[in-house]
Amino acid sequence: MSILALNGLRIDYATAIGTVSAVDRGTFVVPRSEIVGLVGESGCGKTTLARAITGVMARNAHVIDGEIIFDGRDLVAATPAERRDVLWRQIAFVPQSAMNALDPVYRVSTQIREVLIDRGRYRRANVPARIDALFRMVGLDPGRQHDYPHQFSGGMRQRVSIALALALNPKLLIADEPVTALDVIVQRQVLDTLRDLQKRLAISILLVTHDISVVAYVCNRVVVMYAGQVVEQGPVAEVLEQPFHPYTMGLTNAFPDLARARDQLVPIPGSPPDLRNPPPGCRFAPRCPFAIDRCRAEDPQLIDVGNGHQASCWRSDAVVEMRSKAKEAATWSPSSL
Ligand SMILES: Nc1ncnc2c1ncn2[C@@H]1O[C@H](COP(=O)(O)OP(=O)(O)O)[C@@H](O)[C@H]1O
Ligand code: SF4
Ligand SMILES: [Mg+2]
Structure with missing residues (x-):
């Protein structure tokens, strides 16, 4: 059994200018002892989904439908x-900016102690050893535990949030964009620590x-989101x-290190x-170079394509041809749409 399984989660935000359907098909699994990447462009609903799992959501967020099965029970x-x-x-949960996890006016040791005593019912006598161990675990010198958050570099602050x-x-552990604000070398170090x-x-x-x-660097599985929907998931x-x-x-095609160099x-x-x-049918249709009429009318559901891999596309029968065309830059020129 997976540690986490989301089934058909729908989350709306109520706003003065209408309802934002931020997550419409939150369906994916996190197997035990694996690192699963939840990936997609900014605004596609990743943070909304992550926060729904923690139960700490914005006041105007509402879970409309679906299940969040954690360790066998439905958190919804x-x-x-x-x-x-x-x-x-x-x-x-490690929130999107390390500074959000840490209170700037308290020493880091004070903040960890509060969690250990208030939430974990640790005995005071056991707290210092636990904080030392946590600092070592994330690659930080325990001698720095009495510093304030601003005294750490960005990468170290991220390690403190993880501790x-x-x-x-x-x-x-849910980590929301844990390395986004860091330079590439520090990114790798933090990702290596997570692994x-x-x-x-x-x-x-x-x-x-x-x-x-x-x-690609650190995950076993990946869940790809587009415009509030999970469109593909499986082994990386x-x-x-x-x-x-x-x-x-x-x-x-759009990221370095994978198929292409940065230029x-x-x-x-x-x-x-x-x-x-959102548009009717497949939400990606207005940007998809392979869209056909059906795509603009009917919403494709996630289906199994083998090996624990699922995807939602009407044209999976033409996948070999699409993969080959997708490698050509001309396929993605705005004029081809
Ligand atoms: N509190 C909120 N009220 C209204 N809309 C929101 C709120 N938070 C996020 N949204 C909207 O929900 C969508 C998904 O946002 P978010 O989950 O933050 O995406 P991501 O983390 O992928 O960038 C976006 O359109 C965003 O503008
Ligand atoms: S080809 Fe697939 S991804 Fe493209 S618009 Fe149709 S259903 Fe959507
Ligand atoms: Mg986000």
């Missing part, structure tokens, strides 16, 4: 008290990122080398739809 149906009990002790999240031995922690602690990690090269090598969805094909990147033309009024 859980009481607020049950949700609070799961957060930190079983599911820990804080791991304080109570969670089963699932090492996953192995040593046998935890599961959901790594949220807009950067598919981060997924399988999905990146043999994608079934044209959006995934486009994404792999050969091919962007996907156009921009994602307004989630207050």
Whole structure:
């Protein structure tokens, strides 16, 4: 059984100018002891999904439908008290900016101690040893634990946030864009630490990122989102080398380190739809070089394509031809749409 399975999750935001359908098909699994990447362009609903799993959502966010099965029980149906009990002790969250996880006016040791005592009911006498161990675990010198957040570099602050999240031995760690603000060398170091922690602690990690090269570097599985919907998921090598969805094909062209060098990147033309009024049919159709009439009328569902790999595209019978054309820059020129 997977540690986490989302089935048909739908999440809306109520706003003064209409309902934003931020997540419309949140369907994916996080197997135990794996690192799963949740990837997609900015605004596609990644943070909304991640926060729904933690239960800490914006006030105007509403789960409309679907299930969040964590370790065998549905968190959507859980009481607020049950949700609070799961957060930190079983599911820990590293929010999008490390500064969001840390209070600038308190020493880091004070913040970790609060979590250990208030949430984890640690005895005071055991706290210093635990903080030392957490600092070492994430590659930080325990001698720095009494510093304030601003005294750390960006990469070190991210490590502090990870240490804080791991304080109570969670089963699932959700990290939202943990390396986005860091330079490439520090990114690799933090990702290496996450991979090492996953192995040593046998935890599961959901790594949220807009950067598919981060997924390729560190994840076992990938979930690709487009405009609020999961459009493809499966083992990383399988999905990146043999994608079934044209959006995934486009994404792999648009990032360095994968198929191309930085100067050969091919962007996907156009921009994602307004989630207050998404297009009918396949949401990617307005930007898809392979769209046919059916795509603009009917919404394709996620279907199994083998080896634990799923995708939602009407044209999966033409996948070999689409993969080959997707490698040509001309296919993605705005004039081809
Ligand atoms: N509190 C909110 N109220 C209204 N709309 C929101 C709110 N938070 C996010 N959104 C909208 O929901 C969509 C998904 O946002 P988000 O989950 O932050 O995406 P991502 O993390 O992939 O960038 C976007 O269109 C965003 O503008
Ligand atoms: S369903 Fe159609 S528009 Fe959507 S990704 Fe597949 S080919 Fe493109
Ligand atoms: Mg986000």
